[in-house]
Amino acid sequence: MTALYSLSDYDAIKPLAWVGLGNYSRLMADDRFWVAVKNTLYFTVTSVPARLALALFLAMLLSLKVRGQAVYRTVFFLPTIVPLVVSAVLWMWVFNAQSGLLNGALQQIGIDNPPGWLADRAWAKPALVLMSLWGIGGSMVIFLAGLADVPQSLYEVADLDGAGPLSKFRHVTLPMISPVILFNLVIGLINGFQYFTEVYVMTNGRGDPADSTLFYALYLYRTAFYYLQLGYASAMAWIMFVVILGATLAVLASSKRWVHYHAD
Amino acid sequence: MPTNPINGIIARLLLVAASILFLAPFVWMLSTSLKSESRIMPKPGEAIQWIPTTDKLDDEGRTMVTYNGKTATNLGRDEATGKFKLLLDGQEVEAWEEDFTNQQRIGLHWQNYVNAFEIIDFPRSLRNTLFICFTTVIGTLISCSLIAYSFSRIEWPGRNLLFILVLATMMIPYEVELIPLFVLYKELGWTGTFKPLIVPAFLGTPFYIFLLRQFFMGIPKDLSAAAVIDGCSEFGIFAHVILPLSKPALATTALFMFLFQWGDFLNPLVFLQDDRQWTLSLALQQFQSQHTSAWGPLMAMSTVITTPIIALFFLTQRTFIQGITMTGLKG
Numbered sequence: 001m002t003a004l005y006s007l008s009d010y011d012a013i014k015p016l017a018w019v020g021l022g023n024y025s026r027l028m029a030d031d032r033f034w035v036a037v038k039n040t041l042y043f044t045v046t047s048v049p050a051r052l053a054l055a056l057f058l059a060m061l062l063s064l065k066v067r068g069q070a071v072y073r074t075v076f077f078l079p080t081i082v083p084l085v086v087s088a089v090l091w092m093w094v095f096n097a098q099s100g101l102l103n104g105a106l107q108q109i110g111i112d113n114p115p116g117w118l119a120d121r122a123w124a125k126p127a128l129v130l131m132s133l134w135g136i137g138g139s140m141v142i143f144l145a146g147l148a149d150v151p152q153s154l155y156e157v158a159d160l161d162g163a164g165p166l167s168k169f170r171h172v173t174l175p176m177i178s179p180v181i182l183f184n185l186v187i188g189l190i191n192g193f194q195y196f197t198e199v200y201v202m203t204n205g206r207g208d209p210a211d212s213t214l215f216y217a218l219y220l221y222r223t224a225f226y227y228l229q230l231g232y233a234s235a236m237a238w239i240m241f242v243v244i245l246g247a248t249l250a251v252l253a254s255s256k257r258w259v260h261y262h263a264d
Numbered sequence: 265m266p267t268n269p270i271n272g273i274i275a276r277l278l279l280v281a282a283s284i285l286f287l288a289p290f291v292w293m294l295s296t297s298l299k300s301e302s303r304i305m306p307k308p309g310e311a312i313q314w315i316p317t318t319d320k321l322d323d324e325g326r327t328m329v330t331y332n333g334k335t336a337t338n339l340g341r342d343e344a345t346g347k348f349k350l351l352l353d354g355q356e357v358e359a360w361e362e363d364f365t366n367q368q369r370i371g372l373h374w375q376n377y378v379n380a381f382e383i384i385d386f387p388r389s390l391r392n393t394l395f396i397c398f399t400t401v402i403g404t405l406i407s408c409s410l411i412a413y414s415f416s417r418i419e420w421p422g423r424n425l426l427f428i429l430v431l432a433t434m435m436i437p438y439e440v441e442l443i444p445l446f447v448l449y450k451e452l453g454w455t456g457t458f459k460p461l462i463v464p465a466f467l468g469t470p471f472y473i474f475l476l477r478q479f480f481m482g483i484p485k486d487l488s489a490a491a492v493i494d495g496c497s498e499f500g501i502f503a504h505v506i507l508p509l510s511k512p513a514l515a516t517t518a519l520f521m522f523l524f525q526w527g528d529f530l531n532p533l534v535f536l537q538d539d540r541q542w543t544l545s546l547a548l549q550q551f552q553s554q555h556t557s558a559w560g561p562l563m564a565m566s567t568v569i570t571t572p573i574i575a576l577f578f579l580t581q582r583t584f585i586q587g588i589t590m591t592g593l594k595g
Contacts, residue, residue, distance in 0.1 A: 004448075005350050005443060005444065022269065041520050056318075058279075058282060061275045061278055061282075063266060063586040064275045064277070065280060066272060066276050068276050069477050072279050072282075072283055073585075074581065075283045075287060076282070076286055077281070077577075077585075078286070078287075078290070078574065078577070079286060079289075079594070081523060081573050081577050082527075082570050082573070083526060083527030083529075083544075083547075083569055083570070084527055084529060085527070085529050085545040085546075085548050085549050085569075086527075086545075086548065086566045086569050086570050087289075088564055089549075089562055089563075090289055090292075090293050090563070090566055091289070092552075093292070093293075093296065093559055093562070094289055094292065096559075098305070099304065099305045099306060099559075101288065101292045101312065103288070104306075104311075104312040105312065105461060108311065108312065110326070132288065134289065138588055141585055141588045141589065141591065142588060145589040170453065177527070188276075190435075190437070193437070194437050194438065194439065196439075197529045197530060200529075200533075201529070201549050201552065202551045204552075215460065217437075217439055220439050221439070224442070224443055224446070225446075225534060225554065230443050230446075232446065233443055237437070237439050237442075240437050240439060240440065241436060241437055241440050244435070244437055245435065245526050248435065252404050
């Protein structure tokens with residue numbers, strides 16, 4: 001259905017009118033479309049690796065079997081169950097330029113002129129990336145389970161070979177948990193491309209300031225449900241689908257070279 | 265991984281530091297929700313205030329101040345001189361505003377909760393949210409367990425192909441489905457009702473079909489065969505053998521669905537029109553967009569929406585972590 005709509009001019013009130021590939025050529029000339037593409041790529045390329053690294057780092061700390069492991073795990077997982085609208089509103093307040101928690105803390109450690117975060121077009125996207133790190137609990141739990149499945153004997157063998165901690169991480173841990181990394185990476189990419197609720201709430205659906213947080217899904221939503229250009233929005237949706245599919249397939253194809261499945 | 269004592273200490277320190285960073289926003293939310301307006305917006309250069317305070321008053325409701333290191337009572341401004349009159353050790357003295365500071369005590373400002381409840385009609389939003397949560401959980405349990413049963417325990421031609429198709433739909437971004445769904449529901453006259461939010465749950469959700477199918481696959485085939493010998497029908501096997509054995513997977517499904525619906529924003533945003541139908545998430549967002557700097561009531565509302573979920577999480581932690589691991593690793 002979306003494919004059909006994408007070839008038409010349709011507002012759900014007047015009858016549908018065929019425009020062939022017109023929507024797609026209009027998109028190619030639409031500056032805001034390209035802004036949205038760039039913003040979304042920036043967000044995905046920065047937040048996905050940062051989230052994976054932090055989730056893996058915390059999971060590795062937890063897998064050291066320190067006392068109170070369950071408590072720490074709960075703490076790191078808690079933000080993931082908070083409704084997205086709530087975390088968006090909460091972080092707007094944390095990022096508040098004058099009275100927010102973040103700038104309050106920065107001023108306390110001697111940074112007198114902290115950025116305006118969401119109010120500043122240069123800092124709005126980094127702020128959203130920072131906020132996304134708060135929600136890594138799900139990936140962390142999956143990493144934790146993956147780490148628990150690494151056979152202890154492999155580390156013992158590595159010890160006999162005189163391997164240091166870094167070398168064990170590089171040659172034992174990483175290859176053994178590579179299927180879990182792949183899973184988290186694919187899910188992370190798909191979610192990154194569809195990033196919507198937080199930015200909708202935090203900018204009241206506008207993608208402020210100066211379109212610096214106009215993400216692809218937000219622009220699509222505005223096109224479809226503010227301007228009721230359902231045909232044009234369907235074309236955007238199709239491009240999104242193809243890009244996500246392409247990215248996922250590319251990751252899966254590359255995974256043959258870096259993912260090792262256990263022989264068992 | 266083997267540990268030596270020093271690594272253990274470093275790991276502990278890092279974990280404690282990370283925990284503080286992860287918890288800080290929660291504490292900040294709770295703290296703000298209990299602060300009065302004047303405490304929420306501190307003066308520039310003032311330290312972060314974690315514990316809500318209020319001005320200390322004496323028995324007659326007058327502000328207590330510290331002046332030259334001593335406690336005094338503020339008697340109010342003298343309009344003629346612009347100075348304040350203070351009662352210090354039984355004597356009246358005059359002082360400029362900047363020469364004394366108001367004394368503080370811990371003071372919880374519950375008014376934010378009252379205000380928030382009034383502005384967004386909390387009971388109605390809660391009722392709407394719970395109605396959607398419970399109906400969709402029931403719908404999902406019925407539809408997905410039946411579909412998963414058919415995909416796992418009954419042989420029929422084309423089964424695996426259809427199952428792969430169901431899985432493939434999980435790859436499609438929701439935004440792609442949203443526009444045709446919107447047009448469909450509009451044609452049916454369903455927009456502005458709860459139907460677009462509830463009916464799909466009764467038709468099955470790929471993610472939960474997948475989860476339950478994986479679980480059902482692990483139940484030995486012999487059990488079904490034994491039930492057949494005992495004279496069980498196919499539905500009897502489903503109801504009396506498979507379902508009772510699948511409680512963990514069913515609990516995970518119910519829990520995830522409930523959480524998703526509790527926090528869902530996009531669907532209510534697109535399909536609901538009337539503010540009498542708003543869910544908690546939608547009400548919070550609307551409230552936020554109209555009162556951008558009412559941080560006290562906003563944080564009060566956020567706390568109220570989050571607390572039941574956190575309580576639910578603590579009650580069901582085991583199911584939760586197992587569920588995540590189940591979907592993440594057996595994929």
